[in-house]
Amino acid sequence: MKYREGEPIRDTKAPEGPIEERWEKRKFAARLVNPANKRKLSVIVVGTGLAGGSAAATLGELGYQVTSFCYQDSPRRAHSIAAQGGINAAKNYRGDGDSIYRLFYDTVKGGDFRARESNVYRLAQVSVNIIDQAVAQGVPFAREYGGLLDTRSFGGAQVSRTFYARGQTGQQLLLGAYQALERQIAAGTVTMHARHEMLELIVSDGRARGVVVRDMVTGEIESHLADAVVLATGGYGNVFFLSTNAKGCNTTAIWRAHRKGALFANPCYTQIHPTCIPVSGEYQSKLTLMSESLRNDGRVWVPLRKGDTRPPAAIPDDERDYYLERIYPAFGNLVPRDIASRAAKNVCDEGRGVGPGGLGVYLDFADAITRLGREAVEEKYGNLFEMYERITGEDPYAQPMRIYPAVHYTMGGLWVDYDLQSTVPGLFVVGEANFSDHGANRLGASALMQGLADGYFVLPATIGDYLADARDFGPVNEVSVAEAEIAVRDRIHRLLSVDGDRTADSYHRELGKLMWDYCGMERTEASLTKALERIPELREEFWRKVKVSGTNEELNQALERAGRVADFFDLAELMCLDALHRTESCGGHFRAESQDADGEALRDDEHFAYVAAWEHAPEGPVLHREDLAYEYVTMSQRSYK
Amino acid sequence: MNLTLKIWRQHSPDEPGQMVKYHVKDVSPDMSFLEMLDVLNEGLILAGDDPVAFDHDCREGICGMCGMVINGVAHGEQKATTTCQLHMRHFKDGDVVTIEPWRAAPFPVIKDLVVDRSAFDRIIQAGGFVSVPAGAAPDAHAVPVPKGDADDAFDAATCIGCGACVAACPNGSASLFTGAKITHLGSLPQGRPERASRAKTMVEQMDLEGFGGCTNTGECTAVCPKGISLDVIARMNADFLKASR
Numbered sequence: 027m028k029y030r031e032g033e034p035i036r037d038t039k040a041p042e043g044p045i046e047e048r049w050e051k052r053k054f055a056a057r058l059v060n061p062a063n064k065r066k067l068s069v070i071v072v073g074t075g076l077a078g079g080s081a082a083a084t085l086g087e088l089g090y091q092v093t094s095f096c097y098q099d100s101p102r103r104a105h106s107i108a109a110q111g112g113i114n115a116a117k118n119y120r121g122d123g124d125s126i127y128r129l130f131y132d133t134v135k136g137g138d139f140r141a142r143e144s145n146v147y148r149l150a151q152v153s154v155n156i157i158d159q160a161v162a163q164g165v166p167f168a169r170e171y172g173g174l175l176d177t178r179s180f181g182g183a184q185v186s187r188t189f190y191a192r193g194q195t196g197q198q199l200l201l202g203a204y205q206a207l208e209r210q211i212a213a214g215t216v217t218m219h220a221r222h223e224m225l226e227l228i229v230s231d232g233r234a235r236g237v238v239v240r241d242m243v244t245g246e247i248e249s250h251l252a253d254a255v256v257l258a259t260g261g262y263g264n265v266f267f268l269s270t271n272a273k274g275c276n277t278t279a280i281w282r283a284h285r286k287g288a289l290f291a292n293p294c295y296t297q298i299h300p301t302c303i304p305v306s307g308e309y310q311s312k313l314t315l316m317s318e319s320l321r322n323d324g325r326v327w328v329p330l331r332k333g334d335t336r337p338p339a340a341i342p343d344d345e346r347d348y349y350l351e352r353i354y355p356a357f358g359n360l361v362p363r364d365i366a367s368r369a370a371k372n373v374c375d376e377g378r379g380v381g382p383g384g385l386g387v388y389l390d391f392a393d394a395i396t397r398l399g400r401e402a403v404e405e406k407y408g409n410l411f412e413m414y415e416r417i418t419g420e421d422p423y424a425q426p427m428r429i430y431p432a433v434h435y436t437m438g439g440l441w442v443d444y445d446l447q448s449t450v451p452g453l454f455v456v457g458e459a460n461f462s463d464h465g466a467n468r469l470g471a472s473a474l475m476q477g478l479a480d481g482y483f484v485l486p487a488t489i490g491d492y493l494a495d496a497r498d499f500g501p502v503n504e505v506s507v508a509e510a511e512i513a514v515r516d517r518i519h520r521l522l523s524v525d526g527d528r529t530a531d532s533y534h535r536e537l538g539k540l541m542w543d544y545c546g547m548e549r550t551e552a553s554l555t556k557a558l559e560r561i562p563e564l565r566e567e568f569w570r571k572v573k574v575s576g577t578n579e580e581l582n583q584a585l586e587r588a589g590r591v592a593d594f595f596d597l598a599e600l601m602c603l604d605a606l607h608r609t610e611s612c613g614g615h616f617r618a619e620s621q622d623a624d625g626e627a628l629r630d631d632e633h634f635a636y637v638a639a640w641e642h643a644p645e646g647p648v649l650h651r652e653d654l655a656y657e658y659v660t661m662s663q664r665s666y667k
Numbered sequence: 668m669n670l671t672l673k674i675w676r677q678h679s680p681d682e683p684g685q686m687v688k689y690h691v692k693d694v695s696p697d698m699s700f701l702e703m704l705d706v707l708n709e710g711l712i713l714a715g716d717d718p719v720a721f722d723h724d725c726r727e728g729i730c731g732m733c734g735m736v737i738n739g740v741a742h743g744e745q746k747a748t749t750t751c752q753l754h755m756r757h758f759k760d761g762d763v764v765t766i767e768p769w770r771a772a773p774f775p776v777i778k779d780l781v782v783d784r785s786a787f788d789r790i791i792q793a794g795g796f797v798s799v800p801a802g803a804a805p806d807a808h809a810v811p812v813p814k815g816d817a818d819d820a821f822d823a824a825t826c827i828g829c830g831a832c833v834a835a836c837p838n839g840s841a842s843l844f845t846g847a848k849i850t851h852l853g854s855l856p857q858g859r860p861e862r863a864s865r866a867k868t869m870v871e872q873m874d875l876e877g878f879g880g881c882t883n884t885g886e887c888t889a890v891c892p893k894g895i896s897l898d899v900i901a902r903m904n905a906d907f908l909k910a911s912r
C-alpha cells in the first residue's frame with residue numbers, strides 16, 4: 027500500500043500563553059448561543075458511553091435538541107460499563123504531593139511524548155470537576171471510615187489519585203451519566219434511539235449534517251439530520267477479534283467518517299493490557315481483563331528456570347523471578363502497561379511462561395493475603411476474584427492467577443483540534459473514538475477521566491462556538507442525503523448477495539490473528555509488510571466468499587457482524603501502514619528495530635515527534651503531520667527503573 | 668461433550684414461536700454458554716438457516732445485555748452468574764438443555780431469545796436520578812458519607828438491569844430492579860432531597876408498564892446475578908408509603 031505526503035496540519039484552537047490559562051481563555055473566546063436559540067439548534071450524538079452519555083445529557087441540560095443513538099438495547103450498556111479499576115483525578119485528597127501539574131506531567135510522560143501538552147493539561151484541570159460531578163449524581167465511590175473518598179495507585183504514577191467503586195468504577199460512572207441522560211429524555215431535550223447502528227455520515231456543503239442509521243430490529247434505513255454531529259463510538263480494539271472490548275465494539279462509525287473526510291490519527295497506537303485471563307481455546311470469543319488495580323497488591327512472577335512445570339506452590343521463593351520488581355525497582359509491579367506487557371511477552375518467549383502453551387505469567391496474592399488478611403483482599407478485589415474463578419474454574423485465593431497481555435484500548439482515533447472538532451466542520455469526536463490525550467500509551471484510569479472530561483465539560487463549552495454560525499448553514503443538500511443512503515443500501519445488498527461458504531466471524535478471527543501476529547505487541551518491517559500483503563488478499567476473499575444469512579428487513583445479527591468486519595479490514599490496512607511508516611518505537615508501538623541495549627522502546631524524536639493524521643483518498647492514503655512541541659515537560663527517554 | 672438443545676424460535680413479535688431441537692457436538696468444558704451458542708450459529712449460517720438471535724455484548728457479566736432462561740432458571744442454575752459467565756463445565760455429556768427468552772408481558776419478544784426491555788429505561792426516566800446538571804456540583808468532600816451508607820448504596824447500585832428478576836417472578840414484578848435504584852440513591856445524602864418523589868414516580872411508572880406486584884416469593888433475588896437483596900423492596904415500599912401519605 028502506497029501513501030503520499032500531504033500538507034502539515036495544525037491545531038488552531040488552543041490559545042497561546044501560560045498553559046494554566048489556556049482553557050479559561052478558550053472558554054472565554056468561544057462564542058455563546060443564547061438559550062432561546064439553543065432550542066432551535068440540534069445535535070446528533072452517536073454513542074452513549076461515558077463520553078457520549080455525558081455529552082448528550084449535558085447538551086440537553088444546556089437546551090439543545092439532542093438525538094442520541096446506540097447499538098445496544100439501552101444506553102446503559104455501552105462498554106464503558108466494563109471498566110473496573112478506577113478514574114484518575116488530581117484532587118490531592120491524600121496530600122501525597124499530587125497536583126494538576128503532576129497529573130499532566132505523568133500523562134505526557136506516560137504517553138511517551140506523543141500527546142499535545144495543551145490538551146493534557148486541560149484534562150488534568152477538568153479531572154477534579156469530574157469527581158465532584160459524579161459524587162453529586164450519587165456515584166457510590168469507595169469511602170474510608172471517616173466518610174471521605176478512598177483512592178489507590180495505578181500504573182505509571184507514584185501518588186494515589188485513582189478513585190474507584192470496588193471493581194466496577196466504569197459501571198457506576200456510566201450509570202451516573204445514563205441517569206442524567208434519562209432525566210433529559212424525560213424532559214424532552216434528548217430523543218433516544220437504542221438498537222440503531224450508524225452506518226454513514228452525511229456531509230452537506232462541507233459540513234457534517236447528519237447520519238444514516240439502520241434500525242436493528244426492523245432493518246429500516248433512516249436518515250437523521252442536525253446542525254452538528256458528535257461521534258462517541260468508542261475504540262476499535264476489536265480489529266484484533268480477541269480483545270477486552272465488548273462483542274459489538276466496532277470501527278464503523280469513525281471509519282465511515284474517515285471515508286467522508288475526517289483524518290484518522292495514529293491508528294497504530296494500540297494498548298495491550300498486561301493483566302488479562304489467557305486464551306483457553308479456539309472457540310474463544312473475547313478476552314477478559316483483570317483490573318490493573320490488582321497490581322497494587324499482586325506480585326507478578328514466573329519460574330526462574332525454563333520449562334519448570336511444578337505447580338506454583340511447589341516453587342520456592344528463590345526459584346521465582348519477580349521480573350518487574352527486578353528490572354524496574356522504582357515502579358516494580360506498577361510500571362505502565364506497555365512495559366509490563368512486553369516484559370510478560372519476553373519471559374514467555376524465553377520459555378518461562380506458565381499454563382497451557384506457556385502463554386501466561388503468575389499474578390500472586392499470597393503475600394497480600396498474609397499481610398492484609400483475606401477479608402481485606404476480598405473487600406478490595408472480591409468481584410474480580412469471583413470473575414476469575416467463574417471463567418477459569420481456579421481459586422485465586424488458593425493459587426496465583428494466570429494472566430497474559432491482551433488488546434485493550436486504542437489511543438489512535440479521529441484527529442480533533444482543541445475544540446474536539448475533526449477536520450470535517452461540524453463533526454466532533456469525543457472519548458476513545460478520538461486520538462486526543464494519551465499519546466502513544468494511555469495510563470490506567472485515564473480513559474474514564476478523558477471520556478467524562480470531553481462529555482461533561484469540554485465539548486459543551488466548545489460546540490457553541492461552532493453552532494453560533496448555524497443560521498448560515500442553510501438547508502441540508504438532498505443529494506448528499508440520498509447518496510449516503512444509497513451507499514448504505516448498496517453495501518448491505520452486496521453483503522447479503524455474496525452467498526459464499528465462510529462466516530463473517532471466521533474472517534474476523536483470521537484477520538485478528540494476523541493483526542496480533544504482525545501488528546501486535548512487537549512489530550517489524552517484515553511483519554508489517556507481510557500483513558499489508560495478506561490483508562487485501564483476505565478482504566478480497568471475504569467479499570467473494572462470505573456467507574450472510576437472512577434479509578435486511580429483520581433483526582439480523584449475521585448482517586450486523588459482516589458489516590463491521592468489512593470496515594475492520596480497511597482499518598487494519600491503515601493501522602499496518604501507520605505502524606510501518608513509524609520506524610521508531612514509542613509507548614504501545616514497539617518496533618523491534620528500534621530498541622536500546624536493555625530492550626526498552628527507543629523513540630526517535632528527531633524524525634517522529636508528530637501526530638500522523640491520515641487522509642482517505644482514492645489513490646491511497648495521504649499523510650498529514652502535526653508537529654508536537656514540548657514547552658513544559660522536557661522530552662526524555664522514559665525510565666521506570 | 669455432546670448436547671441436545673431445545674431453543675425457543677420466534678421469527679418476529681407477531682408470529683407464534685415454538686421450541687426447536689438442535690444437537691451440538693464437541694463442546695469444550697472451558698467454553699462459555701454463549702460461545703457454545705456461537706458454534707451452533709456458525710453452523711446454522713453456513714447451512715443457510717437463520718441463526719438463533721440472542722442479546723449479548725460485554726460477555727463479562729456487567730452490561731446486563733445477555734439473558735435467557737436455561738432449564739427453567741433465569742441465567743441458569745449457577746448462582747450469581749449471568750448467562751455470558753456461565754461455563755459449560757457445569758453441564759455434562761448427553762444433557763438436554765432448554766433455552767427460552769425472558770417471559771413477561773412488559774418484555775415482549777422481538778426475535779427468538781431477544782426481548783424488549785425498554786420499560787426499565789422508562790422506570791429510570793420517571794425518577795431514577797439526582798437532578799444535578801453538569802458543572803453545578805460542590806467539592807466531592809463537602810459532604811462526607813458514612814461508610815455504611817456508601818456500602819449500602821453500592822450494594823444496591825450493582826444492579827445491571829438485565830431483567831432476570833422479572834423473568835423469575837411469578838407475578839412478573841420489577842420490584843427488585845426499581846427498589847435497587849430507589850435504595851441506591853436514597854441511601855446517599857446527595858439523593859435524599861428527591862427521595863420521596865423518586866419512590867412515588869418510579870413505582871407508579873412500574874405499575875403503568877404492566878409489571879406485577881411483589882408477593883415476597885424471593886425468586887428474584889435467587890436469580891439475581893449481582894445478589895441484590897430483598898431489603899431493597901422493603902425500602903422501596905417504605906419510601907413509597909411515606910411519599911403517598
Ligand SMILES: Cc1cc2nc3c(=O)[nH]c(=O)nc-3n(C[C@H](O)[C@H](O)[C@H](O)COP(=O)(O)OP(=O)(O)OC[C@H]3O[C@@H](n4cnc5c(N)ncnc54)[C@H](O)[C@@H]3O)c2cc1C
Binds near residue numbers: 095114223315456457
Ligand atoms: C474491560 C475494560 C476495562 C477498562 N477499565 C478502565 C479503567 O479502569 N479505567 C479507565 O480509565 N479506563 C478503563 N477502560 C477504558 C475505558 O473504559 C474506555 O476507554 C471508555 O469507557 C470508552 O468510553 P467511550 O464513551 O468512548 O466509548 P464506549 O463506552 O465504548 O461507548 C461507545 C458507544 O457508542 C455506541 N456505538 C458504537 N458504534 C456505534 C455505531 N456504529 N452506531 C451507533 N452506536 C454505536 C455504543 O452503542 C456505545 O453506546 C477499560 C476498558 C475495558 C474494555
Ligand code: FES
Binds near residue numbers: 722723732733751
Ligand atoms: S453480555 Fe454483558 S452481562 Fe452478559
